[in-house]
Amino acid sequence: MIHITLPTDYKTATPREVKNRKEFDRAGVYVFFNEDDVALYVGKSVSFKRRFSHHAAESNFYYESSYVRLYDLNSDYERDIYETEIIRRFAPLFNKAKQFHRQTEIEQELAAIEDQARELIEEINELRDELNTLYDETDDAVVTGDLTNVDGGSNDFECLGEVMYINRRIAELRAELARLYRKKQILLAKRN
The missing domain is CATH 1.10.287 (Helix Hairpins)
Structure with missing residues (x-):
């Protein structure tokens, strides 16, 4: 079995901060959490800022979330691997693809x-x-x-x-x- 260690250098911000601040216009994997620290959604993007604007307009979980954890990852390969691993570990409530729940x-x-x-x-x-x-x-x-x-x-x-x-x-x-x-x-x- 392959063991994947998640990066420990992540940033935490509110979804609104990510959507509105230029410093978040970078690539990586993100996890939305609610006020009870339950993972709501995991995704990957080449621009957190643009992706969060999309979530704000179209996603149910965006307004239920209290904060977001952001992992900066530049490689497509890394983003794919870490997104899958984070979904497996956190079992987010709104992810449909790569779902590991029964x-x-x-x-x-x-x-x-x-x-x-x-x-x-x-x-x-x-x-x-x-x-x-x-x-x-x-x-x-x-x-x-x-x-x-x-x-x-x-x-x-x-x-x-x-x-x-x-x-x-x-x-x-x-x-x-x-x-x-x-x-x-x-x-x-x-x-x-």
């Missing part, structure tokens, strides 16, 4: 995402129930006139702290759920 791997990843999403939704619902219990206890105290725990004392501050913590945790879980659903959409696009 459909079952995508299906397994989708199933794992669904499991994670179910767990997150369950945790969110449990936290909401806990929050409702805290609200109910406060309401009951006001209705019955037993204001010993809702008079501005330390218990009120503890309750307020719990409410704030639970709300923050729910927001974190929702953000994680949104990230999972974005990943799911990317995988569904790749599957189709």
Whole structure:
């Protein structure tokens, strides 16, 4: 088996920087990554700048990407070899040619995402129930006139702290759920 070592001297930039700056008018291989460091697309070009203008106009992944890794390679031969190797290693979601994925791997990843999403939704619902219990206890105290725990004392501050913590945790879980659903959409696009 042939072992290929990737160049270690690559540049990182945003897609917009590459498209708009003259210094990126050179040849090589590039990898688009999203905010979760997932490889979206690998390509090669004699001019990063011109190729990125094309991607900006026609590619789904361009606007989903957070940054690009650029490998400067002048030889056509090197670009072909490294592009194939980078696709093999990073398994980008949007490459159709030179694809080394199997459909079952995508299906397994989708199933794992669904499991994670179910767990997150369950945790969110449990936290909401806990929050409702805290609200109910406060309401009951006001209705019955037993204001010993809702008079501005330390218990009120503890309750307020719990409410704030639970709300923050729910927001974190929702953000994680949104990230999972974005990943799911990317995988569904790749599957189709």
